[in-house]
Structure formats: structure tokens, C-alpha cells
Amino acid sequence: MALPLILLLAQPVGFSESRTVPYASGARLVSVRLPSATKVSVELWFDSRDLMDRPGANGWRHLLEHLTAAQAAGMEERLERRGYLLKATTYATAMRFSLEVPRSDVDMALGVMRMIVQPLKLTPERVAQEKKILEHEWATAGSSEDALAAAVMTLTKGQRMVPAGNLDGIKAIDAPLMTEFQRHQFSAKRTLLLLMGDVDHAFSELVAGPFFSNWKYGNPATPFAFPTGAVETQSSAFGGRAVALSLPTESSTSLWVHQYTGGSLAEHIPGAFYRQSTGKDEVVMSLWAPGSSLKDALARVSVADYFGSWPGTLARWQKPTQEMLAFNEGLRQSGGAGVPLDQMVKSASQATAADFEQALAAWKSAPTIGGAR
Numbered sequence: 001m002a003l004p005l006i007l008l009l010a011q012p013v014g015f016s017e018s019r020t021v022p023y024a025s026g027a028r029l030v031s032v033r034l035p036s037a038t039k040v041s042v043e044l045w046f047d048s049r050d051l052m053d054r055p056g057a058n059g060w061r062h063l064l065e066h067l068t069a070a071q072a073a074g075m076e077e078r079l080e081r082r083g084y085l086l087k088a089t090t091y092a093t094a095m096r097f098s099l100e101v102p103r104s105d106v107d108m109a110l111g112v113m114r115m116i117v118q119p120l121k122l123t124p125e126r127v128a129q130e131k132k133i134l135e136h137e138w139a140t141a142g143s144s145e146d147a148l149a150a151a152v153m154t155l156t157k158g159q160r161m162v163p164a165g166n167l168d169g170i171k172a173i174d175a176p177l178m179t180e181f182q183r184h185q186f187s188a189k190r191t192l193l194l195l196m197g198d199v200d201h202a203f204s205e206l207v208a209g210p211f212f213s214n215w216k217y218g219n220p221a222t223p224f225a226f227p228t229g230a231v232e233t234q235s236s237a238f239g240g241r242a243v244a245l246s247l248p249t250e251s252s253t254s255l256w257v258h259q260y261t262g263g264s265l266a267e268h269i270p271g272a273f274y275r276q277s278t279g280k281d282e283v284v285m286s287l288w289a290p291g292s293s294l295k296d297a298l299a300r301v302s303v304a305d306y307f308g309s310w311p312g313t314l315a316r317w318q319k320p321t322q323e324m325l326a327f328n329e330g331l332r333q334s335g336g337a338g339v340p341l342d343q344m345v346k347s348a349s350q351a352t353a354a355d356f357e358q359a360l361a362a363w364k365s366a367p368t369i370g371g372a373r
Contacts, residue, residue, distance in 0.1 A: 026189030031204035059165015
């Protein structure tokens with residue numbers, strides 16, 4: 001997931017406290033009060049640590065994301081009229097559906113989430129249609145996503161794959177198997193509802209109770225049975241050039257600075273794209289550009305080129321935004337990367353000008369990954 005520059009320059013917020021409420025089913029509510037926030041982040045997270053992408057099943061959760069998010073299609077016009085955007089994202093270790101709304105529309109947001117997690121009523125034609133949409137999505141993303149996939153496979157020594165998947169990975173799944181896969185992925189014990197923003201804990205518990213009262217999925221007694229003997233055919237060859245970095249998730253200040261720098265470089269270098277994949281222990285970041293001059297372009301960049309007014313930008317960066325806080329806490333609570341909120345705020349406040357200089361130097365010296373020669 002790339003972190004857009006506009007996100008990092010948004011109005012920062014602080015937090016007061018968080019509370020976790022476990023339910024008998026295994027589901028959890030995490031409530032975080034942000035006193036200065038004007039909206040509420042309503043996020044539904046699913047732990048995927050033992051359903052991660054693997055050879056022969058690469059892209060299954062991405063396909064599930066598309067199929068389930070489409071169940072809220074009837075609400076899209078209503079959401080857009082109010083200026084809300086439903087976001088659905090698949091990470092290496094989790095899935096996430098999120099909306100940011102005023103407190104007065106939290107019930108509506110939860111209604112959208114309930115629509116998303118309804119059991120799928122699939123036909124072979126419906127699955128085939130969504131596979132075609134994914135094929136178009138991959139074709140549109142092009143070499144920048146291929147570069148990230150190659151970087152993840154290389155820098156994690158084949159231990160992790162990009163959840164966006166590929167066509168070879170989803171050929172093995174059909175409608176009945178996807179229905180069973182959804183039952184496992186959306187089981188109660190994997191489910192986390194995060195409410196962060198202008199809400200108190202009593203309000204969060206009040207709205208979360210009905211949300212979880214009629215959950216459609218139990219907790220399967222046996223693990224999901226992935227097919228065996230499949231061979232992954234992901235190629236590391238792609239057009240253009242790419243450089244890649246891998247940082248451990250616990251190095252929070254350094255990690256955020258490298259992410260910010262990578263995203264800013266993509267905006268500064270013509271045609272460049274920044275991509276990242278967040279795993280349990282590391283984040284792999286890649287920067288891709290067409291042609292063969294990426295290294296030359298990086299060599300010519302200085303921090304002043306992309307950082308603008310240094311003191312003001314640094315001060316804004318030192319306070320994480322609401323979306324950053326929500327993403328971090330949701331991923332952490334779902335078993336993925338992330339640090340406690342108080343540590344995240346403290347680490348961000350410790351970022352210095354020297355950290356950005358070091359991050360730029362790391363990108364300039366980063367190894368080239370794959371690519372057509």
C-alpha cells in the first residue's frame with residue numbers, strides 16, 4: 001500500500017486512549033477516542049495469517065475482497081452523495097474494509113459493512129466475471145505491480161507473496177471453493193471492528209453489540225484445505241527499472257520516513273510508481289519507472305527537491321494523521337505489523353531532518369530488482 005503525500009500532509013490528530021472489548025464468539029471491538037477528530041474511522045479487519053497467499057492460491061483473498069465489496073454496490077451512490085469513499089484492501093496478513101464518516105452516520109457505515117460480509121451467492125459466471133475485472137486491474141497496474149511482486153519474492157527469500165496475486169493463482173478456485181474460503185476468512189475469531197475518532201467507548205460498545213449479534217460465520221473446527229502440488233509461475237521479468245528496500249516493522253520512525261520518501265520520489269520522478277507490501281515482520285517497498293534511467297534520476301534528486309518547506313513539512317510529519325493511526329492499529333490488532341498507538345505517536349515525533357537525508361541515501365543505493373535488461 002502506498003502512502004500518498006496528501007495523506008501525510010493532512011491535519012494531524014492525537015489520541016486519548018483505546019479499549020478492546022472481546023466477544024464470546026471470538027470477535028473483538030477496538031474503540032479509540034481522538035478528541036480533536038471530526039470524523040470516525042469505521043474499519044472491519046480480518047486476520048489472514050494462516051490464509052496468506054501461497055503458490056497455487058496467490059490472489060484468492062484479493063478476489064474475495066472484490067466479490068464481497070461488490071455486495072455494497074447498491075450503497076455506492078448514497079455514499080458518494082455524502083462524500084464518503086468505501087476502501088477495500090488486502091494485505092499480506094489481513095483484509096480491511098473502511099469508511100470515514102461523521103459520528104451521525106456511523107450506523108450507516110456499519111450497515112455497509114454488514115452488506116459486505118453477507119455470505120456470497122456465487123455462480124461460475126459471477127466468479128469468471130470478477131476474474132476478468134482482476135485481469136484488467138493487473139494489466140492497468142502493469143510493471144509497477146510486477147516489480148513489487150518480484151521485490152517481495154526476492155527480499156523475503158520466497159517466504160512471502162504479494163496479495164494482489166496473478167492469473168495463475170486464481171485459476172484454481174471456483175465458486176464452491178470460494179464460498180468455503182469466505183467462511184474461514186470471515187469467521188468470528190478473525191474479525192475485528194475498529195471505531196476511531198469522535199466517539200466515546202460507551203457509544204462504540206452500543207453500536208457494536210447489534211453489529212456482532214447476528215454474525216453469519218462460526219469458527220470452523222478444521223483449517224482451510226488449500227490445494228497441494230500447485231506451482232507458482234510468477235515471473236520476475238518486467239519492463240523498466242525498479243529499486244527495492246525492506247525494513248523491519250519495529251523500526252517505526254525509520255520505516256515511516258522511508259515510506260514517505262519513496263512516495264515523494266514517485267511524485268518527483270516522471271512516470272515513477274511507489275508500491276509497498278506490509279508483512280508481519282517487514283515492509284517491502286519498491287520504486288519503479290519506465291526505461292532504464294531510474295538510478296540516474298535518483299542520483300539527481302535532493303531532499304529539497306521533493307520536501308518543499310522543510311521546517312513546516314517536518315512538523316506536520318511528526319504527528320500522524322487519523323487514517324495513519326487507524327491503519328496502524330487495525331493491522332496491529334489483526335496480527336500484522338504495527339506498534340501500540342502511544343509508541344507510534346512518540347516515534348513519529350522523533351523524526352528528524354537527518355532521518356530524511358538517510359532515507360534518500362538508502363533509496364539511491366537500493367539494489368535493482370528484476371526488470372527487463
